[in-house]
Amino acid sequence: xxxxxxxxxxxxxxxxxxxxxxxxxxxxxxxxxxxxxxxxxxxxxxxxxxxxxxxxxxxxxxxxxxxxxxxxxxxxxxxxxxxxxxxxxxxx
Amino acid sequence: xxxxxxxxxxxxxxxxxxxxxxxxxxxxxxxxxxxxxxxxxxxxxxxxxxxxxxxxxxxxxxxxxxxxxxxxxxxxxxxxxxxxxxxxxxxxxxxxxxxxxxxxxxxxxxxxxxxxxxxxxxxxxxxxxxxxxxxxxxxxxxxxxxxxxxxxxxxxxxxxxxxxxxxxxxxxxxxxxxxxxxxxxxxxxxxxxxxxxxxxxxxxxxxxxxxxxxxxxxxxxxxxxxxxxxxxxxxxxxxxxxxxxxxxxxxxxxxxxxxxxxxxxxxxxxxxxxxxxxxxxxxxxxxxxxxxxxxxxxxxxxxx
Numbered sequence: 001x002x003x004x005x006x007x008x009x010x011x012x013x014x015x016x017x018x019x020x021x022x023x024x025x026x027x028x029x030x031x032x033x034x035x036x037x038x039x040x041x042x043x044x045x046x047x048x049x050x051x052x053x054x055x056x057x058x059x060x061x062x063x064x065x066x067x068x069x070x071x072x073x074x075x076x077x078x079x080x081x082x083x084x085x086x087x088x089x090x091x092x
Numbered sequence: 093x094x095x096x097x098x099x100x101x102x103x104x105x106x107x108x109x110x111x112x113x114x115x116x117x118x119x120x121x122x123x124x125x126x127x128x129x130x131x132x133x134x135x136x137x138x139x140x141x142x143x144x145x146x147x148x149x150x151x152x153x154x155x156x157x158x159x160x161x162x163x164x165x166x167x168x169x170x171x172x173x174x175x176x177x178x179x180x181x182x183x184x185x186x187x188x189x190x191x192x193x194x195x196x197x198x199x200x201x202x203x204x205x206x207x208x209x210x211x212x213x214x215x216x217x218x219x220x221x222x223x224x225x226x227x228x229x230x231x232x233x234x235x236x237x238x239x240x241x242x243x244x245x246x247x248x249x250x251x252x253x254x255x256x257x258x259x260x261x262x263x264x265x266x267x268x269x270x271x272x273x274x275x276x277x278x279x280x281x282x283x284x285x286x287x288x289x290x291x292x293x294x295x296x297x298x299x300x301x302x303x304x305x306x307x308x309x310x311x312x313x314x315x316x317x318x319x320x321x322x323x324x325x326x327x328x329x330x331x332x333x334x335x336x337x338x339x340x341x342x343x344x345x346x347x348x349x350x351x352x353x354x355x356x357x358x359x360x361x362x363x364x365x366x367x368x369x370x371x372x373x374x375x376x377x378x379x380x381x382x383x384x385x386x387x388x389x390x391x392x393x394x395x396x
Contacts, residue, residue: 006220007220008219008220008221008222008307009220009221009222009224009225010222010306010307010308010315010318011306011307012306012318013306013318019220045305045307048339054309054338054339055309055338055339055342055393055394056307056308056309056310056338056358057307057309058198067393083219083220085198085219085220086219086222086307086308086309087198087309087392087393
């Protein structure tokens, strides 16, 4: 299954500045694994050592917060958009 | 006209804005136990708008007033991840100015609702671009419509001036001149730059802390190497530049609530975690600035 993933500018050091990519996978974990193959290091920026979404990162599948739909086990429907965003953003 | 502390006091006399500043300085007995230095926290959540940004918000608006820039239908405009927005909205409500805030969509819900409660208008930008996206949109709005007075907290001299003339002297007086180090996070950098100007000439060492990763959860802080550089930032303001990770910040944030009764957010946790490192090595009195309270993050996963 192919989905569109939108990535934050804050990850440009591993994405090379790409903010919109196609990826494949039926679950969020599979989509992130596919992204990791193309952008090594990306997985660890989104997930912690236990494979959970880091507390300061929000992942949306369509309009749904992935945390509320099973975390990395969440289903990612064909053609959907996955968005990875900083849970917070800065200005002290 | 350059603002002075006396002029600011005169302008806000008899209003809630007179309660901005003079925040408490509290010893951290448990988190600071067994360290070489004494650890003290300055609690900026005690400001009326709930954060350190009340100081810069007040001084930036008053500076614009003194310059005659806020007459008629003019609108205060800034890009903010939230706390400055709340501060500007609060100050605007009291001083009678319209306020428009540009912030990334999906900043914590509390900030949006509090800013709206003070009658500010919000412009939400692409969350993928973070605060830098909000800055770019604020610049575009300011260039397109002359009614906007873009206070630009990242470039406004009144921001560090507020800290030079209030926060810094307060720390000196509250510690009876015993402060040896001040630890604070860097976002706009106004806090660090202003406190540095006030206290470095008195021999105090300044420790500036940044997030260790561009994608971080320390709201209000900036990863300078990858972000739009604030015009007011000057690396030379700090004696030591430290970094802090979000996980360690959040762990300390929870400890502060459980062990010290101080309910703060990730940036408060990050600053104290960095201050503990300093106090482990350095004798003296280490003052750490806690920028806001934990209530502002209740809608985020941090406290689930």
